[in-house]
Amino acid sequence: MKNKFKGDVHLKQKLFIVLLIVFSLFLTGCGNEKKNNAPVGNGTSTGKSLVLYFSATGTTEKIAKRIADLSNSDIVEIVPKEKYKSEDLNYNQDCRANREQNDSQARPAIQNSIDIQSYDVIYLGYPIWWGTNPKIILTLLDSYDFTGKMIVPFCTSGSTDIHNSVEDLRSHYPNYQFLDGKRFSTSDSDNEIKEFLIPMEEVIDTMKVTINEKEYFVSLADNETTKSLISMLPLELSMSDLNGNEKYANLDQSLPTNEYSPNLIEAGDVMLFGDNCLVIFYQSFDTSYRYTRIGHIDHLDDLGSQSIKAIFEK
Numbered sequence: 001m002k003n004k005f006k007g008d009v010h011l012k013q014k015l016f017i018v019l020l021i022v023f024s025l026f027l028t029g030c031g032n033e034k035k036n037n038a039p040v041g042n043g044t045s046t047g048k049s050l051v052l053y054f055s056a057t058g059t060t061e062k063i064a065k066r067i068a069d070l071s072n073s074d075i076v077e078i079v080p081k082e083k084y085k086s087e088d089l090n091y092n093q094d095c096r097a098n099r100e101q102n103d104s105q106a107r108p109a110i111q112n113s114i115d116i117q118s119y120d121v122i123y124l125g126y127p128i129w130w131g132t133n134p135k136i137i138l139t140l141l142d143s144y145d146f147t148g149k150m151i152v153p154f155c156t157s158g159s160t161d162i163h164n165s166v167e168d169l170r171s172h173y174p175n176y177q178f179l180d181g182k183r184f185s186t187s188d189s190d191n192e193i194k195e196f197l198i199p200m201e202e203v204i205d206t207m208k209v210t211i212n213e214k215e216y217f218v219s220l221a222d223n224e225t226t227k228s229l230i231s232m233l234p235l236e237l238s239m240s241d242l243n244g245n246e247k248y249a250n251l252d253q254s255l256p257t258n259e260y261s262p263n264l265i266e267a268g269d270v271m272l273f274g275d276n277c278l279v280i281f282y283q284s285f286d287t288s289y290r291y292t293r294i295g296h297i298d299h300l301d302d303l304g305s306q307s308i309k310a311i312f313e314k
């Protein structure tokens, strides 16, 4: 079975540099600058999490229950209308599970109705079937609107990692936000599960940004600045490059500020410099500048040296 699924850093000089920096800041209105990690929200979020899982033979269910317990989440099983009997799971033969996995149109019906509305974070669990998620997970994602939800996949399997299944889900649902997820074994410790959990105080809200036609999600800090920014959406900005590590644009109006010194900028950080300069950092570096935190983009690509067009939407 294991083999079967394998596949997968003079004073005049210093003065000159200081003057150069001051001049460039004056010109651009934007400076470069650890994270006051508190993606904070616009008041629409609930701060609640849900564990949603499918499990044919009980293994994923065991992990799902432990995740729910340790994260204080609600838990709901995805129940197939037609339960999977052992012969349906006999992957060495032409069984129902194999036929579904080989059929791109297969969407096995779900028996129960599921309320995802009141949750910000959804832990989505499934067994790996033929290297990816069972098709019933697509039925689920087709049936409900997961826009703006943080979907945190987890799986169990004989040996196959979760990575390919998450890539499959991202390509099926490019507008949904899937974190990288994790494969668990029933022998994994509570600490391993705890490390995987999302600190809910850091997950309040998100907005979408499309850069060079690729969509990203910005997890938002909970402050007056983000609330003001959200009230301006949608925003289409032409953002210039600065220093090979940030893209910036001046907004038409000033936003409230709450500046701090992050000391370290991490790639993906979204900040306000001054009261109207929106900055997306695509490289990590140490900084001495002060910013107001807007949020953070996970998995932001290297944006290169060109100016970008960025569309911010709720």
Ligand SMILES: Cc1cc2nc3c(=O)[nH]c(=O)nc-3n(C[C@H](O)[C@H](O)[C@H](O)COP(=O)(O)O)c2cc1C
Pocket (backbone or CB within 6 Å): 005, 054, 055, 056, 057, 058, 059, 060, 061, 089, 090, 091, 097, 098, 126, 127, 128, 129, 130, 131, 132, 156, 157, 158, 159, 160
């Ligand atoms: C149809 C089918 C296909 C499977 N494909 C894989 C696979 O590709 N890689 C793997 O490591 N395990 C595979 N497995 C094993 C299951 O992922 C594993 O037993 C899982 O823990 C079962 O979870 P459950 O008890 O929640 O259903 C497969 C099992 C079935 C029934």
